[in-house]
Amino acid sequence: MSLSGCPHVAAFKKSKGTKPFRIIQAFFVSCSSVENVKRKARAGSCHVCQQCNQRLHACLTCVFFGCYTMGHIQDHARSTKHNLAVDMTHGTVFCVPCGDYVYDSEFEQISQEERLNCSKFHGSSVQGFSAWEATGYEIELLRRNPTRKKVSGSSTIGLRGLINLGNTCFMNCIVQALTHTPLLRDFFLSDKHHCENERSRDNCLVCEMTRVFQEFYSGIRSVHIPYRLLHLVWTHARHLAGYEQQDAHEFFIAALDVLHRHCKGHNGASGNNPNHCNCIIDQIFTGGLQSDVTCQACKGISTTVDPFWDISLDLGPSSSSNSAPLPVPIIVPTPLPDFSLDSNSSGSSTSSSSLHNGDSGLMSPPGFDDVPHSLDDCLRRFTRPEYLGSSAKIKCSVCQNYQESTKQLTMKTLPLVACFHLKRFEHSSRFRKKISTFISFPHELDMTPYMSTHRRANGLSHHPRSNRTTTSDNQYSLFAVVNHHGSLEAGHYTCYVRQHQDQWFKCDDALITKASVHDVLQSEGYLLFYHKRILEYE
Amino acid sequence: MQTTIMADYGDRKIKDAQMRASINQKLVETGEKERLKELLRNKLIESGWRDELKAHCKEVVRRKGLEHVTVDDLVAEITPKGRELVPDEVKRELLHRIRAFLAQQSNI
Incomplete structure (x- = not known):
């Protein structure tokens, strides 16, 4: 199994290009027109045994369909020296001499495009799920930070006590609830907040929340001291300042409000309609x-x-x-x-x-x-x-x-x-x-x-x-x-x-x-x- | 006697195969197969099946070494587990959809 294809694929692309592959994709794998769908329904069976559910493959060199499980496509390849065949369900390329499926980036690209056309044609409302693929930058980051942490069922990661800074349990309990909100956790741990204002970064509650989440999920078990958070809350929600007892609900609403306002900076476009905001707070809580x-x-x-x-x-x-x-x-x-x-x-x-x-x-x-x-x-x-x-x-x-x-x-x-x-x-x-x-x-x-x-x-x-x-x-x-x-x-x-x-x-x-x-x-x-x-x- | 049973059995097998082929043709023709595939894919992802199976595949590849494993090896090794892990709910929903589709098709 190799990501760079095999010599047979390279030789094929050199002599015939990628066109045959695209044609098979568009006509027999991911159909995006009525005629193609009809043709696939009519002709989609093995040329040897006429069965249609034994992992049908199409020869990439000539017009031949054969099933994989019964060995008909392999027989065809050996007798004709047509090395490559396309799986008609998944669109992957099988190389008979190598005895395995091969991955070629150009072929992958084509097959993805055709699949998109196909799902558009069939009118599926959802774009479907596409898996995360690491970008070059992310691969570099992963390489530079080789330590991995596996979170098991008995892991206590995410649990951290908070020091009471003087009647601040009203804040601590809300911080605990927020840090255990799955969607909010995913947002903050994946660094989704891009603070626009470089200078006021120390003043941004969303940035501070990012730090709090990263503290909580760092794996450190000692107590966290949320003094910066408290200070920011005091500056932005003045009615909560001081060492008096406060209402946790009031704090919760104030915190959401400040977070929502601080998110606005970079969500600019949606800022003009107060009833429709796209910030993470509104996405989750509204x-x-x-x-x-x-x-x-x-x-x-x-x-x-x-x-x-x-x-x-x-x-x-x-x-x-x-x-x-x-x-x-x-x-x-x-x-x-x-x-x-x-x-x-x-x-x-x-x-x-x-x-x-x-x-x-x-x-x-x-x-x-x-x-x-x-x-x-x-x-x-x-x-x-x-x-x-x-x-x-x-x-x-x-x-x-x-x-x-x-x-x-x-x-x-x-x-x-x-x-x-x-x-x-x-x-x-x-x-x-x-x-x-x-x-x-x-x-x-x-x-x-x-x-x-x-x-x-x-x-x-x-x-x-x-x-x-x-x-x-x-x-x-x-x-x-x-x-x-x-x-x-x-x-x-x-x-x-x-x-x-x-x-x-x-x-x-x-x-x-x-x-x-x-x-x-x-x-x-x-x-x-x-x-x-x-x-x-x- | 023996031979007639065998003949009947053979007969039925051929009929089954024909039936299967014509159902498949209908499913493809109407686009229902693509929709079912999409539905199944999403359900399996949502239920965590895909992640679980992926972890299992990685395990196999790690054990055997990337250079010594083919797709066929992998398929052979994970198929039993893969089948077993499909949630009953997903199977039921798919079956329901297929039944409903076939009920609409009068000319099979």
């Missing part, structure tokens, strides 16, 4: 939240979609907020005068009874006792329609009147990493307190029920269940949990992170200990980080 405001008079729906980085979920009884859950009477008798204005009903036959059925099922599920006990409860509450109250009249975009309305939030698009913030700290004008009730959360989460497509189908159409598809696209896995211990006045943050699929560790500032899934799921979660299980091709 989802789209759809808000449907339904006018109670004309049933017209106005829809807006806003980007979000996290979802904050209420834990208290919903009567404490001013938006009470919808009592049933609101949807009942009012006969709908204007069906034609209902932009979203699937047809004019929408009867009030079908609306009633759908809505009541959504709004007051039997046995739903107001205080959520699980992430599921929280999300259900988050995505149910809420009556905005008689004092909050909104101008309806359909009937142009100020009317009472209901509002429903749903997920239009899902982020790759979903962060849920359980609002355990309650600040109201009268009191401040921490809600310590246990909220259960799953290891694997299906977001399908909270999607806009699903909710709408469920609430408004006649066949609520018919188009329900349980795709694997909306499946998430838990990978980090931030916990708060103590009270509102004095507390401490720790973080559970997942490593190697199924190992969990508890990060308590400088201390890292092994934990079980059970420990994680029984903990008093404050921030829950879920990662999408299946990523689509770009």
